[in-house]
Amino acid sequence: MSDLPQILRIADAIVLPSIAIILLLISKIGRGELARWSEGQFYVALVVMTLVTLRTVVMQDGAWLVHTAALGITITIALTTNPVRKPANLYLQHDPI
DSSP states (O other), rough: OHHHHHHHHHHHHHHHHHHHHHHHHHHHHHOOHHHHHHHHHHHHHHHHHHHHHHHHHTTTOOHHHHHHHHHHHHHHHHHHHOOOOOOOOGGGGGOOO
C-alpha cells in the first residue's frame, strides 16, 4: 500500500505547477469568457503556488527547487508572452494604399 504523505508530496510538486501552467496557456490562447475565466484562475493558482513555495522553502522540503523553478517559469512566461487574442476591429482599421 502506498504511503499517503509520499503521494501528497508528489502531487504537491507536480500537480500545482502543472495546473498553473495549463491555466496560463489557456488564458494566453483562449478567447472571450474562457480567457477571462482562466486568467482569474491563473492569478489564484499563482497566489497558491507562491504560498506553497514559501512553505516549502521555510520547511526545507526536498521539493523547494521544483516549486521555485516552476514559480519563476510561470511568472516569466506570464510577463513575456503576448496573448493571442486580438481586437475584433483590427481588420476594420486597414488603410488601403
